[in-house]
Amino acid sequence: MTQVNVPTAGVALTAIGVALIREQESRRPDRLYDDPLASAFVDAARRDFVRTENGTARWERVEAVAEQFFAGRSVGVRLVDDQVAAAVAAGCRQIVLLGAGLDTRAYRMGLPADVTVYELDLPELFAFKEPVLRAAGATPTAQRHVLPIDLRTAWAVPLRERGFRPDQPTHWIDEGALAYLPPEDHRDTVAALTALSAPGSRFGLSRFAVDPDAAPYAELRRLVSGDDDAQAPPLDAGRPAEHWLVAHGWRTEFRAWDDMIVALGRDVAVNDPAVGVVLAERV
Numbered sequence: 001m002t003q004v005n006v007p008t009a010g011v012a013l014t015a016i017g018v019a020l021i022r023e024q025e026s027r028r029p030d031r032l033y034d035d036p037l038a039s040a041f042v043d044a045a046r047r048d049f050v051r052t053e054n055g056t057a058r059w060e061r062v063e064a065v066a067e068q069f070f071a072g073r074s075v076g077v078r079l080v081d082d083q084v085a086a087a088v089a090a091g092c093r094q095i096v097l098l099g100a101g102l103d104t105r106a107y108r109m110g111l112p113a114d115v116t117v118y119e120l121d122l123p124e125l126f127a128f129k130e131p132v133l134r135a136a137g138a139t140p141t142a143q144r145h146v147l148p149i150d151l152r153t154a155w156a157v158p159l160r161e162r163g164f165r166p167d168q169p170t171h172w173i174d175e176g177a178l179a180y181l182p183p184e185d186h187r188d189t190v191a192a193l194t195a196l197s198a199p200g201s202r203f204g205l206s207r208f209a210v211d212p213d214a215a216p217y218a219e220l221r222r223l224v225s226g227d228d229d230a231q232a233p234p235l236d237a238g239r240p241a242e243h244w245l246v247a248h249g250w251r252t253e254f255r256a257w258d259d260m261i262v263a264l265g266r267d268v269a270v271n272d273p274a275v276g277v278v279l280a281e282r283v
């Protein structure tokens, strides 16, 4: 098998799908955000994929899945952008991306230089991401620290070693990553970030009605498992519920997806008032 940097299977592969979505959004005249580095990731990923066995066919499957998720997921990126901007305006100077994937908010949002962005993801993800960023000559506007680490391990230790301050308010982002963790690791991760959250810290928790057997999710799971069903990861299992956050010292507010998207002018309503985001603030 040809040696390539891009993760062609495994959960890190899902980050390529989101880069495809951000690249597509960035090309639209009515774009909701602009991520110029997304095309660098997509081009590098495509180049790597097609050099591997069955790579062209698998690449086309990744593109097809990304296309199916595009409408809702792309709007979701913009909603998280807005939450980041609001958190920074409210004084958060630390942003932690749990399962950062190919996120480039440290580069593209014009975040101030006194903001520190911590990106946590698997080593194989950064083995692909960092060379692409270097080749693109990209420079973040904020401070940026990369932590190649499995969230199922004690990630709080290296985070603190990199300068993270638990006495400062933090904006924590889970944008489609924690759902891949086994339920107990998911809850442990939220407990760990809670312990590191000074008053004023923020955390958004999506409440989506996900059917893991629906066609795009099933195909995503097949791609991640390298077409070995026995290795398919669980999805959306064991999310800490809103009442769990409240019991752990967070004040929560639920915002329905259909209300949040009104101003964005995209036809992505779900017509389910129970679907949305729980916005939590540490008291």
Ligand SMILES: C[S@@+](CC[C@H](N)C(=O)[O-])C[C@H]1O[C@@H](n2cnc3c(N)ncnc32)[C@H](O)[C@@H]1O
Pocket (backbone or CB within 6 Å): 011, 012, 013, 014, 015, 018, 019, 098, 099, 100, 101, 102, 103, 120, 121, 122, 125, 149, 150, 151, 152, 174, 175, 176, 177, 178, 180, 181
């Ligand atoms: C669907 S992608 C989302 C990436 C990014 N948040 C975004 O929106 O572009 C999920 C990410 O979670 C990461 N991830 C999943 N399980 C992980 C784990 N156990 N430890 C660290 N990262 C993990 C994957 O590597 C992948 O980058």
